[in-house]
Amino acid sequence: MKLLQRLKKRSLKAEGEQGMAMAVAMLMGLMLTAASSGLLVKQLMLRRLGAAESYKQLAEMAATSGMNRLLAAMNSTGDSDGSPDLTYLWELNQNNNYGSIDSAEQQWDLDISAIRPKLSQPCYPIQQESSAELGLLEGDLSGGENMRNDGRNSAVQTSYRLRSYSQENDARTFEIEGYATQSDGDQVLSRSLLSRILSAEEVVMSNQHWGVLGAKTMDLGPSKIDGEGLAIWLIDRTQAQAEFANSSSCSQIVADATGSTNASMKSALWPKVGDGDQFPGLGLFADHNEHSEQLYIDTSLSKPISRDGITTELQGMVSRDDDGNVTAINLQSEYLCAGKDDKPCLVKIEQLKLTDAIDLRIETGSDTNTKPVILRLVDGSSSVNLSAGRLCQASRPNGSSSNNSLDCNDTAKAEELVIIAPVGDEPTSCGTSDANLILEGNSLPAAVVLMPQGKTHLSGPADMNGLLWSSNLCAQAGLTLSSTNADGSDVVAGFRQLWGQKNFQFGRTAWRGLRGKKHDVFLRW
Structure with a gap:
């Protein structure tokens, strides 16, 4: 009889321990679930941050590449490769900010008669095409290719845009915007603004x-x-404004002003302001x-x-x-x-x-x-x-x-x-x-x-x-x-x-x- 009572008590004690073990097991499962969820969230965040950093780097590279393209164009004298001579643009400001309508700050596209008096060499050959037609203000850098394969539905592309160019003494300041985009530029993934200050000098090229x-x-x-x-x-400057504020033949203006009557001399005359x-x-x-x-x-x-x-x-x-x-x-x-x-x-x-x-x-x-x-x-x-x-x-x-x-x-x-x-x-x-x-x-x-x-x-x-x-x-x-x-x-x-x-x-x-x-x-x- 006593033996049966002891077995009954032992059975009741085992059932209580089983309930505690189940509770501990459920708690451990909950903790493991929370940990795995946290790890998953962390991985997702790291991936997102990595993608954002990658897009940022693409935007910065786009701004740098755009700066190099613009610098090459403005330094080209057009003698050998057939490209236009744009070196005169170093003397003209260009504020290309959205909403800017002040022509005094958008000098690259002024009429020839307005550009000449502003130049130190009024007879420099000025391009008839606008800066946009010459591809100076903006450009695509990816050529339609996908710059980063990250599973997006559309290709990731890069481009640049000139925000502004200004000059003060010998310092020249560029602001170039670089973009990483998708959906043909409709969605901006990242953008960066490059500010670069260059020195400028004059060189006799020939x-x-x-x-x-x-x-x-x-x-x-x-x-x-x-x-x-x-x-x-x-x-x-006063003489330059008086002589060159028109679109007449520059060589004829100088020939008349200097009293030159020799035909070959007219092509050798060059004004400097x-x-x-x-x-x-x-x-x-x-x-x-x-x-x-x-x-x-x-x-x-x-x-x-x-x-x-x-x-x-x-x-x-x-x-x-x-x-x-x-x-x-x-x-x-x-x-x-x-x-x-x-x-x-x-x-x-x-x-x-x-x-x-x-x-x-x-x-x-x-x-x-x-x-x-x-x-x-x-x-x-x-x-x-x-x-x-x-x-x-x-x-x-x-x-x-x-x-x-x-x-x-x-x-x-x-x-x-x-x-x-x-x-x-x-x-x-x-x-x-x-x-x-x-x-x-x-x-x-x-x-x-x-x-x-x-x-x-x-x-x-x-x-x-x-x-x-x-x-x-x-x-x-x-x-x-x-x-x-x-x-x-x-x-x-x-x-x-x-x-x-x-x-x-x-x-x-x-x-x-x-x-x-x-x-x-x-x-x-």
Whole structure:
């Protein structure tokens, strides 16, 4: 009897334990279900976040690719691949924000008559097509292909859009929108805004575009350029607005303004707009040895040379005939450079006047040992009158001593003799014959002339090898300027090698965008 009672109690205890075990099992199942559900949700979230990050990267790559496409288009001069020359767009702002209707901020699509006065080179070829027609404002990058296979019903594609372009000094700021989309662009998956700041510089792209002739005011008549190079007409913003605010032939506008009557010269005329001094800087010739004396030379006088106000001459300096008449003046390198050959020699000229077909022979070395010479006019009243004489570069006959006379070198290189006038009155009229430099015939066979505030006048037709940059150029009589030396070498190339600094640019230029110092900035919106 007692045994049955104990078995009954044990049976009741087992049934209670079974109920607890079931409860524990159900709780564990619930926990496992919750954990697996959480893991599933986490995986789904990670996948979604991964897809979002992937779309973000696609949008950023689209903005970068669009920036590179636009940069390539704006840097192209269109010379080799047949693409249009769009380098002038670097000077024009373009606000392409949605809803913007201000034409002052959307300058890429202005009329030609409105664009020209805004450019530093009004005669630059301007495209007739709109920026949209040229594909500058936006573009598709995927070509209809699926950029990410993630199970969507339609292909994931990428595109870009120019939001704005602006300029301030040498900084150029681009804002490019990049998109990752589907359903042919109807659904935006991600978008990114790239802001990039570039530097811009002007570069002469061709030998034909260097400015071998330059002036603020010109009266050219039948003048022409023999060889490569352009005649640069330097004007300010006011003149540009007055001359180019129309769609007339640009070459004809410049020809009329400069009085050019030579057909070939019309294609060589090129206007440049700017404020202040646009001529090459006098700093090009800053590194020199300066001659200690100031010279006054006038061959109409019986004693033609004055050195620091004292009428005197060194042995061999003046050549005379049997009657004592002056036939030539010889300035040898030992005198001009005081025996120094390490740098060019600078000589100050108060006045220089040659008469009776007399030569002034300045020794500039030989073919193997050049000794460049700079003649600097003292002030605005100083002048070089070569209308009845000749100023030539000279070399010493073989075997001659330093006291012998010199011979004019017919193969001298123009870049080895420079005439500069740092100051002047900046005349604007050709009504008088007064000038800082007067030429006629072959009176200056080979030289470089830089007179940013001076005047050059032709008393008759003249020929010259070299470069001529003068504030006022009165060449109604006709100047033939050759940009090739007598030995066949290029004057500009020789000048750049001898005098030119790294950033020397003068002529028709093209803008180029360069990577700046600031980093790209990507924004999401």
